[in-house]
Amino acid sequence: MSRLKTTDRAYDLVLFGATGFVGVLTAEYLAAHAPEGLRWAIAGRSTRKLEELRERLAVDVGVLRADVADPESLRELARHARVVATTVGPYLNYGEELVAACADAGADYVDLTGEPEFVDLMYVRHDARARETGARIVHSCGFDSIPHDLGAYFTVRQLPEGVPLTVDGFVRSQAMFSGGTFASALNQFARGRQMISAARDRRRHEPRLMGRRASAPPSAPRFAKEVGAWALPLPTIDPQVVQRSARALERYGPDFRYRHYAAVESLPVALGGVAAVSTLFAAAQLPPARRWLSDRIRPGDGPSAERRAKSWFSVRFVGEGGGRRVFTEVSGGDPGYDETAKMLAESALSLAFDDLPETSGQLTTAVAMGDALTERLRKAGITFRVAATR
Numbered sequence: 001m002s003r004l005k006t007t008d009r010a011y012d013l014v015l016f017g018a019t020g021f022v023g024v025l026t027a028e029y030l031a032a033h034a035p036e037g038l039r040w041a042i043a044g045r046s047t048r049k050l051e052e053l054r055e056r057l058a059v060d061v062g063v064l065r066a067d068v069a070d071p072e073s074l075r076e077l078a079r080h081a082r083v084v085a086t087t088v089g090p091y092l093n094y095g096e097e098l099v100a101a102c103a104d105a106g107a108d109y110v111d112l113t114g115e116p117e118f119v120d121l122m123y124v125r126h127d128a129r130a131r132e133t134g135a136r137i138v139h140s141c142g143f144d145s146i147p148h149d150l151g152a153y154f155t156v157r158q159l160p161e162g163v164p165l166t167v168d169g170f171v172r173s174q175a176m177f178s179g180g181t182f183a184s185a186l187n188q189f190a191r192g193r194q195m196i197s198a199a200r201d202r203r204r205h206e207p208r209l210m211g212r213r214a215s216a217p218p219s220a221p222r223f224a225k226e227v228g229a230w231a232l233p234l235p236t237i238d239p240q241v242v243q244r245s246a247r248a249l250e251r252y253g254p255d256f257r258y259r260h261y262a263a264v265e266s267l268p269v270a271l272g273g274v275a276a277v278s279t280l281f282a283a284a285q286l287p288p289a290r291r292w293l294s295d296r297i298r299p300g301d302g303p304s305a306e307r308r309a310k311s312w313f314s315v316r317f318v319g320e321g322g323g324r325r326v327f328t329e330v331s332g333g334d335p336g337y338d339e340t341a342k343m344l345a346e347s348a349l350s351l352a353f354d355d356l357p358e359t360s361g362q363l364t365t366a367v368a369m370g371d372a373l374t375e376r377l378r379k380a381g382i383t384f385r386v387a388a389t390r
Contacts, residue, residue, distance in 0.1 A: 011082065014064060015085050016087070017088035019053055022087045026087065045068075078105040083110070092121075095118060103133065109137045113237075119139050142340035145241040145365070148239075149241045160321060168224070172316075214247045325389065331382070
C-alpha cells in the first residue's frame with residue numbers, strides 16, 4: 001500500500017449530494033459541529049442550490065459543482081478532497097463513478113448505501129486500486145450499518161478473547177424509512193439474480209479466511225426469551241457487514257457467528273410484518289407496481305423536524321462466549337435522517353482526523369474506525385452501553 005499525498009489538497013472533506021434531504025441535514029451537522037479549521041466543501045449538480053445552502057449555513061464552506069452524469073467532474077472532486085462523503089443514491093444507479101474516482105485519487109470515501117449488490121460490485125472492481133493508492137472505501141456509514149457493525153464490535157470487546165463467540169442483534173425502531181432506503185430496498189428486491197451473482201463473484205475474488213470462521217447464517221423467526229420479543233430475520237446488508245468485520249479482525253475469535261433480527265413484541269404485528277415484506281418483495285418484481293411504490297416515498301424527501309424528534313431506534317445485542325454472557329445496547333434518535341446524517345458526518349471526520357489503523361481498500365466501519373468512531377458517536381449523543389452481564 002502506498003497512500004498518495006493528500007495533506008496538500010484543498011479540502012479535508014467534501015460532501016457530495018449536499019442539497020438533498022439527508023445531504024442538507026449532514027451539512028447542517030457539519031456546520032454546527034465541525035472542528036475549528038476544517039476545510040470543507042459542499043458539492044452537487046446545481047451551483048445555485050449549493051450557494052443558497054451555503055448562505056443558510058452561514059459558514060465558510062466551499063462550493064463545487066459535480067454531477068454523476070459527468071465522470072470528469074467527479075474525478076476533479078476526488079482530486080481536491082482528503083475525504084468524500086456522498087448521499088447520492090440509489091448507489092447502484094449513481095454511485096460507481098465516484099467510488100472509482102476516489103479509489104484512483106487516493107481519497108477516502110464514505111456513503112450511506114444499504115445495497116449488497118453495489119458493495120460487492122465495488123469490491124470486485126475497485127478494491128485493488130484503492131489498496132494501491134491507500135484510499136479507504138467505507139460503505140454503509142448510516143443506520144445501515146453503523147449501529148449494527150459497531151454494536152457487534154462493542155459487544156465482542158466485552159467478551160473473552162480467543163474463544164468461539166456468538167452475537168445476536170435485535171432491532172427496534174419507531175421511525176419513518178428514508179426515501180433513499182426505500183428506493184434501494186425496492187431496487188434490490190427486483191434484482192435478486194444480479195445480487196446473488198455479484199455475491200458469488202466477490203467470493204471468488206476475496207482471500208480465503210484461514211484458521212478462523214466468521215458466519216452470518218440465515219435463521220428462522222422465533223420467540224427470543226432473552227429480549228422478550230418475537231425475532232424476525234431482517235433482510236438487510238447489516239449481517240454481511242458484521243461478518244466482514246469479523247473476518248478482518250482476530251478479536252472476534254476463532255469461530256464467530258452473528259444473527260440479525262427485528263424485535264416485535266406482538267405476534268400479530270410480527271405476522272403482519274412478514275406479510276408486508278413478502279408483499280413488497282412480490283410487488284418489486286413487477287415494473288408497474290415498482291414504479292407506483294417508488295412514487296410513494298421519493299429519495300430526497302423526508303418528514304418534518306417535529307416528526308423526526310419523536311423517532312428513535314434501539315439495537316440490543318446478546319453476546320456469548322467463554323462462559324460469559326453480555327447484553328449491550330446501541331440507541332439514539334431518528335435513525336433514517338437525523339442520526340444517519342450524524343453518523344455519516346462523524347465517519348468522514350474520523351477518517352480525516354483520527355489516529356486510525358493503517359488500512360486501505362474496501363473496509364467496514366469497525367475495521368477502518370472502530371473505537372475512534374464509537375467514541376465520536378458517544379460524544380455526539382448515540383448511546384453504547386453494557387446493560388447486563390452473566
